[in-house]
Amino acid sequence: MTAMAEDKGVVLTDEQKKSRKRRSLAIALVLTFLVILFYVVTIVKLGPGAAKRVEAPAISVIA
Amino acid sequence: MSLVSEERTARADHLSGFAGVEDYWALLKPRVMSLVVFTALVGIVRAPGDIHPVIGFVALLCIAIGAGAAGALNMWWDADIDARMDRTRARPIPAGRVEPGEAMVFGLILSGASVLMLGLLVGVLAGALLAFTIFFYAVIYSMWLKRATPQNIVIGGAAGALPPVIGWAAVTGAVSLEPLLLFALIFIWTPPHFWALALLKKRDYERAGIPMLPNVAGDDETRKQILLYSIALAPLGVAPFALGMTGWLYGAISIVLGALFLIFAWQVYRKREGEAAERTAKHLFAYSVLYLFLLFAVLLGEGMVR
The missing domain is CATH 1.10.357 (Tetracycline Repressor; domain 2)
Known part of the structure; x- marks a missing residue:
């Protein structure tokens, strides 16, 4: 009974907690970098005219 | 607890x-x-x-x-x-x-x-x-x-x-001929580079049970193979110039670097005993890294100013 009450799950040491924090930070940085990279690559792939509004084709009116 | x-x-x-x-x-x-x-x-x-x-x-x-x-x-x-x-x-x-x-x-x-x-x-x-x-x-x-x-x-x-x-x-x-030549250059460069290291780390490889050439065929055979691969490597290094893919700068540098590679490999082949033998293997290993780096650096430089 007492054993179950005091059970706090896996207890990490301070050193392990520090390592985990550093790993989490590194993953966050990598993910942020990838978000920016994919955004930039998308813009590059779309080309310089990507932001321009497509002009409607001229309709010739036959009088 | x-x-x-x-x-x-x-x-x-x-x-x-x-x-x-x-x-x-x-x-x-x-x-x-x-x-x-x-x-x-x-x-x-x-x-x-x-x-x-x-x-x-x-x-x-x-x-x-x-x-x-x-x-x-x-x-x-x-x-x-x-x-x-x-x-x-x-x-x-x-x-x-x-x-x-x-x-x-x-x-x-x-x-x-x-x-x-x-x-x-x-x-x-x-x-x-x-x-x-x-x-x-x-x-x-x-x-x-x-x-x-x-x-x-x-x-x-x-x-x-x-x-x-x-x-x-x-x-x-x-893929065309030039990248395949670069492939061949690194491919033929690899054996003398690693076998020079294997001569130095023979005991390590033996302990790990990895059948490197010096452990299986002996030091003398390894030295011979290093020399043979180096003889193949030196002209291969010059090939991009000989086939008109590079400028004179690469041609001149690749000839000099290739000749030096042969000299280092010859030293490894000749000196077979004691500290001198170990020193020649160390020199070849270090020089092989420099050789590949310099050849590719010149190729890079020539490619950038083209």
Whole structure:
């Protein structure tokens, strides 16, 4: 009974907690970098005219 | 503290929760990765046609990550022999900082991600070549050849020789004679480079049970093979100039560097006993790195001012 009450799950040491924090930070940085990279690559792939509004084709009116 | 808690704490200690970011970085074999990036860059710069700088950067990044992933898979597979060699026992897995399974998953995820990114964002052929390179290094070399034959690094050298071809394919979407020459150059350079190291680390390899040429065929045969490969390498280094792919600067430098390579290899062949023999192997090993670096640096320079 007492054993179950005091059970706090896996207890990490301070050193392990520090390592985990550093790993989490590194993953966050990598993910942020990838978000920016994919955004930039998308813009590059779309080309310089990507932001321009497509002009409607001229309709010739036959009088 | 209760029994249950003590048990859980013990399990937490056993888990590799101490692995730092630098351990995962070490799994990528950053020194090998830097050579791969450099030779791939030469392939990109020398290829005819234009590539947007951002796409070129993505290509280099994917090639670097792919090479690193192959390194991680190699460390996962070779953890048992790494633990028996002085040169490698401080690596993250044998040192106990990273679990083997973690390294395997890390390598597989990076392999998949780098191949997909390269294939989708840069070009299908480049992506396919990167996938083949990773497969060749991790499966053909690490899992099969390395422990099976003294020709391990000869055939396995193909994986290290492919990056300039991948770089070229990233720009052109095809492969032609020049990148294949660069491939051949690195491929033929690999045996004398690694056998010079194997002469120095013979006991290490023996302890690990890896059939390197000096352990299987003896030092004398290894020295002979080093010389023969060097004789093939020197003219191959000049071939890009002889075939009109480079300028005079590369031609002159490749002739001088090739001649020096032959001199170093001849010294290794001649000096067979004692400290002098060890010194010549050390010199050849160090010079072989410089040789490849300088040749590719000139190729890069000429490609940039073209």
